[in-house]
Amino acid sequence: MNEVKEALRNIEQNYKLFLQQQFTFIGALQHTRENAHDMTRPVASISQVQSYMDHHCNNSTDRRILNMFLNICNDLSKLCHKLESVHSGNNVTNGILERCKLFLSHSNDLSTIRAKYPHDVVNHLSCDEAKNHYGGVVSLIPIVLDCMKEWVTHTEKLPRQVLYNAN
Numbered sequence: 001m002n003e004v005k006e007a008l009r010n011i012e013q014n015y016k017l018f019l020q021q022q023f024t025f026i027g028a029l030q031h032t033r034e035n036a037h038d039m040t041r042p043v044a045s046i047s048q049v050q051s052y053m054d055h056h057c058n059n060s061t062d063r064r065i066l067n068m069f070l071n072i073c074n075d076l077s078k079l080c081h082k083l084e085s086v087h088s089g090n091n092v093t094n095g096i097l098e099r100c101k102l103f104l105s106h107s108n109d110l111s112t113i114r115a116k117y118p119h120d121v122v123n124h125l126s127c128d129e130a131k132n133h134y135g136g137v138v139s140l141i142p143i144v145l146d147c148m149k150e151w152v153t154h155t156e157k158l159p160r161q162v163l164y165n166a167n
Contacts, residue, residue: 001155004079004086008148011075015141018068025069026134028062033133043137044111046073046104069141076144077104083148087155096151103144110136115143 018025029043032052043049053066080100087093102108113136 001086001152004082005152007075007079007082008145008152011072011079012145014068014072014075015145018065018072018141021065021068022138024061024065025138028057028065029134029137031058031062032056032066042111042133042135044109045107046070046110046140047106049137050106069137072141073104076100076141076148079148080104083151087158090158092154093151093158096147096154100144100147100151103140103147110140112136113139113143115139 029049029052033039033043033056035056035058036052043052049066050070053063053070057063057066080097083097083100089097103110103113115138
């Protein structure tokens with residue numbers, strides 16, 4: 001469990017660095033959407049961000065911040081799988097993990113999700129950007145981090161013998 005908490009702390013630290021560069025991230029999405037001639041639909045999935053980076057990214061700053069987002073998503077996905085191996089699960093923890101896996105699915109449509117208080121990532125966007133283009137993609141990481149913290153909280157409340165699968 002300590003290993004899980006440590007991995008979660010590391011991801012949170014990377015996310016804090018990423019969050020300081022949110023405007024750079026939005027700028028990179030804007031540039032790559034323009035290059036892709038894809039200005040009408042929202043950035044709605046991890047695979048869409050990957051595609052923009054792979055095929056429509058023209059500068060190293062944009063590539064670096066898009067890659068940072070994708071790496072955090074990948075780290076969260078790996079941690080999700082680690083959580084499954086640490087704990088056989090009950091209805092609550094399994095439900096939380098399924099939600100995380102759904103959010104982190106590369107093809108999942110994120111366009112309708114929004115991070116809520118205390119996260120203010122959506123508040124930093126203009127109304128048009130938040131409603132129509134980037135609200136879901138900037139909300140993904142804080143929502144998944146919250147789910148994982150919720151998983152840890154529920155798991156710590158369980159009796160010790162339930163926590164580890166028989167090895």
